[in-house]
Amino acid sequence: MTTCTSKELRFIFGTVAVLLFCVLSLTNIQSSYLVERNANFLLQFKPAKTRKDTVSNFTAISLKPEQRLCALCEHVDTIHRFKMTSLKFSRLETIKYDTEGTIVVAIETYDMKNNSKTVGDDVIVIWASQADGDGLVSGHVIDHKNGSYTGTVKVFWTGFTKVNVKLASSLENTCLRLKALKKYGNTVFAMKESWGIKGTFRTNLVREVTNCGANQKIFGFRDVCNFTSLNGGMSWFCGKPKHPKLLCSDIDSFGTGRIDNSMVGQSERIQNNGHGIFNQYLLLDIQNYRTEKRNYSCSLRPPLLSWKESEPSGFWLDGHWNFVNCYSSIKHDITPYRQCLKNKNVVIIGDSTLRQYAEYFIKEILGLGPVDMKDAKGPNRQYHDYKLFKSSGINLMYIKHEMPFHNPNFPVKSISSVPEILRTMEDNDLEDNSLILIINYNSHFSAYPPSKFRERIRYLAVAIERFLSRKPRTKIFFKGPHLCIDDTRWFDARISLLYKQIIQEELSKLMNNVIYLDNWSITVAHNNEQLHPDGDAFFSHINQLMAYIC
Structure with a gap:
């Protein structure tokens, strides 16, 4: 587990700079919305209140992003919950919007007692929606670290446009998760009701269930069973059974269930929803917009550029997902998709959000009807179900990744990790260009x-x-994190953004060979909070993928 040494903390927080920050604004907004016309009007700015800007000297030393977050949380007050950002009292003001369709918004956060906040580090997102159409687009938010944020959205239509801002993750709730992780070895102990993965041990006469995790710290167990070798070489541990007649070798299955967190104090638990849409929104009349010429077909675009996108990478308009910096060469419909994938071998490896992709492909593109792969297992109680789906000249297989994988009950037999699956595929006789x-x-x-x-x-x-040294013409995609919020589970938008950073760092040498699927922009634009997006949000995922393939 990543921990912060006292030396690192003293260095990080020892230097505090006091800066003056001016927010440019047109006027204070008292009502729940603001209607402004004539985007060509040159707004006259006046300086807003000045506030102390507390800046931690994070850039002075080289820390990984998870270490910086850990250090930050050491100094966050998670006891006085009234200091959390209020959706009711926080305010928006339009700074400007121009003839190119760019909207700039000042975001001022206030706490539950309507006091102006002087610290930042919440995850705040912004998006715009077309009032008389289906247009949706996410924007970019700059955190000034003093309770003030600046949001920028570029729209691709004219007419009345609604701008919303959402608190996607409060710093306090993220820090409660990380404090639980440090103390109990698992963030779920910060939940009102803990829920996670457990291991079932059994013989003919005895059965016992213990908690499991990817790290060796299993709260409540002095001794643990190391199941890394069972998990395809990837770290996996469970508490050792306390019954004297049960051994680690008596492990039967991994499944999800309630975890006792009765020992956790109320001050250690997430109690306030640290997310939601601000009560106030803006309504603007956009007169003009401009789009840059898109020179590349997305399918021919160098993979590196998919990793270098600024927000947003695309937008929803006219019933499909459009790209900002490339164009789709395919009409987004089942028949063109089927033609594009003919003579292709599609292998999908990952979690249940990728299982969604597989189930859509099987039902719609392969035309084989609905299939539920959630509890799929292999023969003789094997962990993986290597079932091949074939139709219309397309071969498709979905393989779930190794533990941790939250599901009611999975056998422990023949678990392969993603690296092991790739090594097996190196030696098959499939042409890599297919x-x-x-x-x-x-x-x-x-x-x-x-x-x-x-x-x-x-x-x-x-x-x-x-794998690429053996099959260099393979088209490889990595599906990035999407916006998912659930304070009753372990989903946290800040952790998703942290994972995005880690993915970019660890796959940096592969960016010329692997295409990154930016699902963050999609789910912010569609105001999605679900683990499994549906409707237009999900179809945007599919549109993005198919535009890169075809």
């Missing part, structure tokens, strides 16, 4: 130390590099 790989790791790791997620991505990077 092969499409879609891979991810994400939400199942959020309950455990970020260092464990980094470890998995690092192993994956080595495996992909080796």
Whole structure:
């Protein structure tokens, strides 16, 4: 688990600079919305209140992003919950909007007692929606670290446009998760009701269930069983059974269930929803917008550029997902998708959000009807179900990644890690120019130390590099994290953004060979909070993927 030494903390927080920050604004907004017309009007600015800007000297030393977050949380007040950002009292003001469709918004946060906040580090997102159409686009938010934020959105339409701001993750709730992780070895102990993965041990006469995790610290157990070798070489541990007649070798299955957190104090638990849409929004009349010429077909674009996108990478308009910096060469419909994938071998390896992709492909593109792969297992109670789906000249297989994988009950037999699966595929006789790989790791790791997620991505990077040395023409995609919020589980938007940083760092040498799927922009634009997006949000995922393939 990533920990911060006292020496690092003294160095990081020892230097505090006091800066003056002016927020440019047109006027204070008293109502729940603001209607402004004539985007060509040159707004006259006046300086807003000045506030102390507390800046920690994070850039002075080289720390990994998970270490910086750990250090930050050491000094965050998680006891006085009224200091959390209020959706009711926090305010928006339009700074400007111009003839190119760019909207700039000042975001001022206030706490539950309507006091102006003087610290930042909440995750705040912004998006715009077309009032008389289906247009949706996410924006970019700059955190000034003093309670003030600046949001920028570029729209791709004219007419009345609604701008919303959401608190996607409060710093206090993130820090409660990390404090629980440090004390109990798992972030779920910060939940009102803890829920996680457990191991079932059994013989003919005795049965016992213990808690499991990707890290060796299993709260309540002095001794643990190391099941890393069962897990395809990736770290996995369970509490050792306390019954004298049960051994580690008596492990029968891994499954999800309630975890006792009765020992956790109320001050250690997440009680306030640290997320939601600000009560106030803006309504603007956009007269003009401008788009840059898109010279590349997305399918022919160098993979590196998919990693270098600024926010947003795309937008929803006219019933499909559009790209800012490339164009789709395919009409987004089933028949063109089917033609594009003919004679292709599609292998999808990852979690349940990629299982969604597989189920859509099987039902719609392969035309085989609905299929539920959630509880799929192999013959003789094997962990993986290597079932091949074939139709219309397309071959498709979905393989779930190794533990941790939250599901009611999975056998422990024949678990292969993603690196092991890739090594097996190196030696098959499939032509690499027919092969499409879609891979991810994400939400199942959020309950455990970020260092464990980094470890998995690092192993994956080595495996992909080796795979490409054998099958260099394979088209490989990595599905990035999306906005998912659930304070009753372990999903946290800040952790998702942290994972995005880790993925970019650990896969940096592969950016010329692997295409990054930016699902963050999609889910912010669609105001999605679900683990499994549906409707237009999900179709945007599919549109993005198919534009890169075809």
